[in-house]
Amino acid sequence: MNNYSDIEKRWQNYWDKIKLFEPDLKNSEHKYYCLMMFPYPSAALHIGHMRNYTLGDTLARYKIMQGFNLFTPMGWDAFGLPAENAAIKDGIHPAESTAKNIATMKKQLREWGVGYAWSKEINSSSPEYYKWTQWLFLQLYKKGLAYRKKAKVNFCPSCQTVLANEQVIEGKCERCSTAVVQKELEQWFLKITAYAERLLEDLNTLTKWPEKVKTMQKNWIGRSEGAEVKFKIKNAKLAMQNEEFIKVFTTRPDTLFGCTYLALSTEHPIIEKLKSKIENRKEIEKYIKETKRQSISTRDILGKEKSGVEIKGVKAINPVNNQKIPIWVVDYVLMEYGTGAIMAVPAHDQRDFEFAKKYNLPIRQVIKAPSPKPQAPSPKRAYEGEGALINSEKYNGLSSQEAKEKITADLQKKGLAEKKVLYRLRDWLISRQRYWGTPIPIIYCPKCGTLPLPGKDLPVVLPRDVQFKPGGESPLKRKSNFIQTTCPKCGSLARREADTMDTFIDSSWYYLRYLSPQDKKDAFNSSLVNRWLPVNQYIGGVEHAIMHLLYARFINKFLYDCEFVNFNEPFTSLFTQGMVIKDGLKMSKSKGNVVYPDTLIEKYGADAVRLYILFIAPPGKDVEWNSEGVAGMWRFLKKVERIGLRVEGGGKRKEREQKIEKNLQREIHKTIKKVTEDMERFHFNTAISSIMELVNYLSRFPFPVSRFPLETIILLLAPFAPHFCEEIWQNVLKNKGSVFKHPWPRYESRFIQPEKALIIVQVNGKLRAKIEVERDISEKELKELVLKEEQLKKWLTKPIKKIVVVPNQIVNIVI
RNA sequence: GCCGGGAUGGCGGAAUUGGUAGACGCCUGGGACUUAAAAUCCCAUGUCCUUUAUGGGCGUGUCGGUUCGAGUCCGACUCCCGGCACCA
Numbered sequence: 001m002n003n004y005s006d007i008e009k010r011w012q013n014y015w016d017k018i019k020l021f022e023p024d025l026k027n028s029e030h031k032y033y034c035l036m037m038f039p040y041p042s043a044a045l046h047i048g049h050m051r052n053y054t055l056g057d058t059l060a061r062y063k064i065m066q067g068f069n070l071f072t073p074m075g076w077d078a079f080g081l082p083a084e085n086a087a088i089k090d091g092i093h094p095a096e097s098t099a100k101n102i103a104t105m106k107k108q109l110r111e112w113g114v115g116y117a118w119s120k121e122i123n124s125s126s127p128e129y130y131k132w133t134q135w136l137f138l139q140l141y142k143k144g145l146a147y148r149k150k151a152k153v154n155f156c157p158s159c160q161t162v163l164a165n166e167q168v169i170e171g172k173c174e175r176c177s178t179a180v181v182q183k184e185l186e187q188w189f190l191k192i193t194a195y196a197e198r199l200l201e202d203l204n205t206l207t208k209w210p211e212k213v214k215t216m217q218k219n220w221i222g223r224s225e226g227a228e229v230k231f232k233i234k235n236a237k238l239a240m241q242n243e244e245f246i247k248v249f250t251t252r253p254d255t256l257f258g259c260t261y262l263a264l265s266t267e268h269p270i271i272e273k274l275k276s277k278i279e280n281r282k283e284i285e286k287y288i289k290e291t292k293r294q295s296i297s298t299r300d301i302l303g304k305e306k307s308g309v310e311i312k313g314v315k316a317i318n319p320v321n322n323q324k325i326p327i328w329v330v331d332y333v334l335m336e337y338g339t340g341a342i343m344a345v346p347a348h349d350q351r352d353f354e355f356a357k358k359y360n361l362p363i364r365q366v367i368k369a370p371s372p373k374p375q376a377p378s379p380k381r382a383y384e385g386e387g388a389l390i391n392s393e394k395y396n397g398l399s400s401q402e403a404k405e406k407i408t409a410d411l412q413k414k415g416l417a418e419k420k421v422l423y424r425l426r427d428w429l430i431s432r433q434r435y436w437g438t439p440i441p442i443i444y445c446p447k448c449g450t451l452p453l454p455g456k457d458l459p460v461v462l463p464r465d466v467q468f469k470p471g472g473e474s475p476l477k478r479k480s481n482f483i484q485t486t487c488p489k490c491g492s493l494a495r496r497e498a499d500t501m502d503t504f505i506d507s508s509w510y511y512l513r514y515l516s517p518q519d520k521k522d523a524f525n526s527s528l529v530n531r532w533l534p535v536n537q538y539i540g541g542v543e544h545a546i547m548h549l550l551y552a553r554f555i556n557k558f559l560y561d562c563e564f565v566n567f568n569e570p571f572t573s574l575f576t577q578g579m580v581i582k583d584g585l586k587m588s589k590s591k592g593n594v595v596y597p598d599t600l601i602e603k604y605g606a607d608a609v610r611l612y613i614l615f616i617a618p619p620g621k622d623v624e625w626n627s628e629g630v631a632g633m634w635r636f637l638k639k640v641e642r643i644g645l646r647v648e649g650g651g652k653r654k655e656r657e658q659k660i661e662k663n664l665q666r667e668i669h670k671t672i673k674k675v676t677e678d679m680e681r682f683h684f685n686t687a688i689s690s691i692m693e694l695v696n697y698l699s700r701f702p703f704p705v706s707r708f709p710l711e712t713i714i715l716l717l718a719p720f721a722p723h724f725c726e727e728i729w730q731n732v733l734k735n736k737g738s739v740f741k742h743p744w745p746r747y748e749s750r751f752i753q754p755e756k757a758l759i760i761v762q763v764n765g766k767l768r769a770k771i772e773v774e775r776d777i778s779e780k781e782l783k784e785l786v787l788k789e790e791q792l793k794k795w796l797t798k799p800i801k802k803i804v805v806v807p808n809q810i811v812n813i814v815i
Numbered sequence: 816g817c818c819g820g821g822a823u824g825g826c827g828g829a830a831u832u833g834g835u836a837g838a839c840g841c842c843u844g845g846g847a848c849u850u851a852a853a854a855u856c857c858c859a860u861g862u863c864c865u866u867u868a869u870g871g872g873c874g875u876g877u878c879g880g881u882u883c884g885a886g887u888c889c890g891a892c893u894c895c896c897g898g899c900a901c902c903a
Contacts, residue, residue: 037903039903040902040903042903077903080902080903081901081902081903082902082903153901154901162901163901164901164902165899165900165901165902166901166902167901167902168901212819212820213819215818215819216818216819216820216898219817219818219819220818220898220899220900222818296900296901297899297900297901298816298817298899298900299816299817299898299899301816302816302817302899303816303817304816305816306816332816336900351816425900426900428900429900429901431901432901433901434901502901503902503903504903507903541897541903542819542820542897542898543897543898543903544898544903545819545897545898546818546819546898546899546900547898547899547900547903548903579896579897581896585896586896586897612840615827615828615839615840616827616828616840616841617827617828618828621820621821621828622820622821622896622897623827623828624826624827625827626826626827626841628826628827628841628842629826629827629840629841629842630841631841632839632840632841633840635840635854635855636840638854638855639855642855677831678831681831683831685827685828685829685839685840686828686829686830686831686838686839688839688840689828689829689838689839689840690838690839692839692840693838693839696839699856758835760834760835762834762835762883762884764883764884765834765882765883765884765885766884767835770835791869801883802883803883804834804883804884806834809834809835810834810835810884812834812883812884813883814883814884
């Protein structure tokens, strides 16, 4: 083969013609829904993308050969920030650039031999799709799961625009370097917290998800059991009747006696309330102003060194011992989590410990670590484990567990504490002050208030004809014929919501739409969806482990509760692929380290590149890209091709199989077994290497050989190198029909078992000899054989203490 | 800062359950074939020592532990990567 492009195109057209990837959706028997996370249509796809899609395609082709009724659709997560930025910068309409990118990507996917059920293609930015994203929002609204509240955004005063966290670089606007400020806006939220417990609990049912993803989700939801404790505020001027409290949440009420100060978030409302009593008001106000976060991102807030200022003139009363303790305003307590205030226990919390050291606050040990690891709070660390209470008056000697119960119960009697379960998970802020997204179907009427758009009026169409200003303010806001509308209830002049939705909503339900992308009546066809879902295999980047996968699970559960779907979790099995790294960084256009596969494909063919990309590492791991090895895969395919030219004649496959030489027979069946097992666990790299071993074995074999070994190799290789294998299968081996319509080969165990066993003989765990013996001989016989071995004599210089025998494998002599 | 993951030759990696570390491929060196080149084939290729036949020591990020036996399990640490709620 020398003209790859022609041969590859021919087979790509052939697969179209035989509808290899077009499923029969009416028949869901033996179904296999293989789903790749749909991509954002960025410019051209690079090697990193190619890795993801060949991985999915290889699995899909393997499943076809196994006889599954495969459904593997593809679509476009087409709304989002980059297209809008490009529009602002270059004046090209997002719809235009998106369409162009999609065309490029489809062409590339095709050239790679990556097949999809293109008749089911979806695009989240088309009105046919986002109409139903809006419908979904209305369902959530109807059930009280969508609500409005104030929330902060990054705002660039110079560009007059809201910035994404990504656009804030060290507190400054990425476009104009102006210091970013925070702005409070009324925004829409989805009540994902109402599902916190179920999202957590049902992780247990996801047995085919990677543990690491489940752990990350679990920690993200962050369920903690503890108590909310009230600290009274003392001030000379504060009368008893209008007592103020500061509430804190703690998982460690057992350490209450070690609490030596309270720490408040800079946004805690009590500061404003106590204003008149604070002696160092100026100082506090100055501190709050200075530390006013320049970014709303947690990593910026918690990533820097902690600081704080003591509030003078007021003290808090520790409810367990009535001790007066200072109150500090600090920058390491988030208003969003818990009560916005914490009780600080420097002896038993590392952050508090460091803070106390810095500002010379008292550190009081109240928990004694259980021996044998006596761990007093050393000069360097807090002891964060549990243990026995000390310095805690009547609770001394109790275990942490007992003390938690008892102290909480005692405080509860006095109305000073309450048992609580707290989640770290926050509600999902979905409002975006941007153009290129799904409009939120809400109308604000001066008389009737906030109203959902009636379903019959959907979709709220995103106006095409808008102006993108260099400043970057959302063009929807200025589009008066979009904003102005009439109230669906009273008919008076009303205003549309100008914000659009987070694109994560688009991607939280798309897997349902694929079954009926042209449906005009419903978002999805429940009866089809219930037969074809949950998705058998979901494949995507590990960077989506938390947000996208949690949002999709949440929306699915919501739809389940509404009885639109009858499955509780959308994705049965999840595979997270690794990233392609170049020069130590994730390959991405913004980092300027992308490698495009096109020239490699031109030189070596798509199959060699596919093979190489799957060969260099297991698909779950990150891999550093180096184009040099592609040639090796090309050589490998050439070698297979040469064997193809030297096989002999016809006969029935079964007969050919019988005639084969015994050792070759064993190698073939061993390889089938190995490749099949590797396919199941996504170890495509070792699957390929064992096919290579068989090819090496065969190429050293006296020729001609019968067709059976080569046919097997072609079948095993077909999912990886589809064009090449189809060509050999049909045009060299002269088989009728597609190689993918031929069943995946099966192995027979009886051919695999070797007669002899190779025994590794060790002395004190070090390899000293290898001997071949009959399989399954008794331990006694084996020991005798081993001890007779000449080459061992020189090692057995001391008396033998013990002999460890692992049958058919290893003998370790301990001297 | 917090959560999750990773580290094995010159390079990508293999070793699936604690049992021969380095499969397979790349790079590099040597040889065969050839008028020559390409292609192909063969050999070598962790490292050090003794050199020559055998061999032996060391070696899976660092330090320590468990075990007859550790890349794999446990503890502490270092560095790198992903995520941290408006990139998707």
